[in-house]
Structure formats: C-alpha cells, structure tokens
Amino acid sequence: MLKKLLYKIEWEALMWLTALIYLFLINPYEAQHLTFCPYKNIGIEFCPGCGIGKSISLLYHFDFINSFHTHPLGIFALVILVYRIFHLIKQKYFNKKREVVYG
Template sequence: MVIRWIQKNLEAVIWICAMLWLGLAVNYQENTLGFCPFRYAGIEAVIGMDACPGCGVGRSIAAAIHGEWKISWHHHWMGIPALAIIAFRIVTLLITQHKNQPRHGYLPDVPARSSARRSRGHQRSYEQDDRIAKEPIPYDI
C-alpha cells in the first residue's frame, strides 16, 4: 500500500525529500561554494565568472526554511521565490492526487466481473444483439 502511494506520488515524494534534505542536512550559515558542477567542470574559469548563476540557491532555500530571510537573500535572491514555488507544487500535487482518488480507496488489482464472465462464454451472441436492435421502440411512455 505504501509502495503504491509512493509510485502514484513520486514527484511529490522527491520534492518533499529534497526540502527535508535542505532543511536538515545543509548548513546554510557557512559561506562555502558547495557542489557546483560548473566549477568542477571548469566552465566558470572559461567564461570568467567566480560563481555560476545558481550557486547559493540551495543554501538560500535552507536558510528560508529556517526563517532566516536576510541570510537567505544574501546567499541568493531566488531562494525565497523558489521555496514558495516548490511548496506550491507539492501542495498542488497532493491535492490533485487526493481529488483523483476513488471515493472508496484504491481499487484492487483483480479483473472486473464483466471480463470474467466474457471469458466463461456468457456473453450475448450477435443474433441476440440483432433481435434487441429490431424490437420496436414504445412511443406511449
């Protein structure tokens, strides 16, 4: 049951895990560069930038999660809007999944009754369908 819920809500689970990681594991008070694939690939040295445009967004989001708005803005100005956008996306995914869920819970993985009847030979023949189609329609309703 839990695995099925995770499969149906995989994007929301990934976003929630990312926010938990940023909130619990990232030290936003340090001013280190952190992991930047552009810096490790040497692209920053080629284009002459000291940091890529996305450096600091993770620490900025982590600071915003902890309510440190000035530190968040100092690390990167896009951290606070990114946190708001990601939070909105998580809520939207969970509400959409809840609305699209059947009222009686998850459906079991068993074939429908009508398909089981057809496989046993209980379906109507074409002659019966023709006879039903040829019956007159009563107009005195």
C-alpha cells in the first residue's frame, strides 16, 4: 500500500512546488535569509544564481522593478519552474500511452 502511494507521487514536481510555496511565504524585504548557496556559505561573494529566489519572491509581492534589479532572470526562472511542474504532472498522470496491439 505504501509502495503504491510512493510510486504515485511525482517527487520532482512536489519539490519544485514546495520551493515556490516557500518563496511565496517568506518576506523578501528582510535582510538575511537561509541560503543553500555553497559559494555564499564559504564566503565567496559572486554567484550567478544568487538572487533568483529573492527575485521570484518579489514577483509574488508584485514588486516587478525590484525583482528585475535583484536578478534579471527571476521572471524567466519562475515561468520555467511553473512549466516544469505542469509538464511533470501531465506526464505522470494524464499522458497515458496507448498500447499498440499487433496481429
């Protein structure tokens, strides 16, 4: 029973959806947030990906100008993540392959 339930869950879509919900719930105007960036954690200041999460969070708060200034690819990243979630769900639950019967 548990094995069937674990098989039915689309884990990647759940992970991305959880991340987007987290970005919705945080306050992007606070100075410090939890970071998973290995560059920031070891003290390197420049990271090309840093700021995308804050940019997406600012988009949720309809602050488009600050979102773009935080990271120009934030809008693009949000569109790609939402597309990926829908694609994974569609592929897992709605894309039933038809069996071809020969003979």
